[in-house]
Amino acid sequence: MLMTERFQLSCVELKYLLGCDEIDPFLATLGSTSRDPAIRRDEWRITTVYLDREDRFFAQTALRRPERRTEIRLREFFRPQGHPLSPFVWVESKQRNGRTARVRRFQIHRRLVGRLLRGDLGEDQILDCQERFVEPDRVRQAVREVRSVAGPGPLVISGATTCLRTALEGGSPVARLTLDREIRYHLEPAGLAGPDPTLEPASLGQPALEERAGIVEMKYRGGRRPAWCDHRLGLEGPRNYSKFLILSALAAATTRRPSA
Helix, strand or coil, X not given: CCCCCCCEEEEEEEEEEECHHHXXXXXXXXXXXXXXCCEEEEEEEEEEEEEEEXXXXXXXXXXHXXXXXXXXXXXXXXCCCCCECCCEEEEEEEEEECCEEEEEEEEEEHHHHHHHHXXXXXXXXXXXXXXXXXXXXXXXXXXXXXXXXXXXXXXXXXXXXXXXXXXXXXXXXXXXXXXXXXEXXXXXXXCCCCCCCCCCHHHCCCCCXXXXXXXXXXXXXXXXXXXXHHHHHCCCCCECCCXXXXXXXXXXXXXXXXXX
C-alpha cells in the first residue's frame, strides 16, 4: 500500500478545499467507496507538532518559497474520541517540491521527545522503539536522512495542529484519499513539557485559529491519476493549502504585533 511504507514515501500530493457545507456530502461519497474490498477506510484524530531550528529557518524559508518547503514534525494518531493508540510518536521530515512530496520518518517513545529536541537521542535508543519485525538498516537510514534535513543543533517547537481525518487507501492504481476537518492551530502547545509529555489534542490548550473548511488530499504515484479518487472529487482545481504555512504565518503575525 502507498502509505503503509513505514520509513519513506515519494508521491504526487494534491489538495482540495471544501466549504463547511460540503463536508458531510463528501463524507457520504467516501462511505460508498469504503464498501469496495480493495479500499481500506480508517479514521483518527491526529496531532502534528512542527519543529524548527532555533533561528526559525524552516518557517521563514517556507513563507518565502512555499512551493519548495521543508517540514520537520512529530505526529501522533489517536482514536476519533481522542484516546491514544500507542506510546509512540512519528518523527518526520517532509520536503515539498511543487506537487511532489518526499517523506522520511521513524518512531520514538513519547518520553524521548525532550532528548530528540535537545539533539542527544542516539540511534540505539531509536532502534529500541521499533517493532521486532522492522529491519534495523531501514530505521538507521530514515534517522540519518531526517537528521540531515533537520541540521545540527537543537530543535524548538514552532506550533501544532490537530484534525479529525478520514482516510481511504487502496484501489487500482493504489492511491490515498483523505479528508481533514475540525482543524485547529496552536501557537504555544502545552503538553510536551515535563516528565510525562503528551500530544493529546485536549492537552494543547486554546487554539489560535479554528478552520471551518475541510481539506481533501490525494496521494498517488506515477503519471496517471487514480480514477476512483477523481470521480468522487467533483471539486475545483487543487489548492496550495498547507497547515505548516498557515501556522508559520500566524506565528510571524504574532511576533510582529506591537505590545500594548
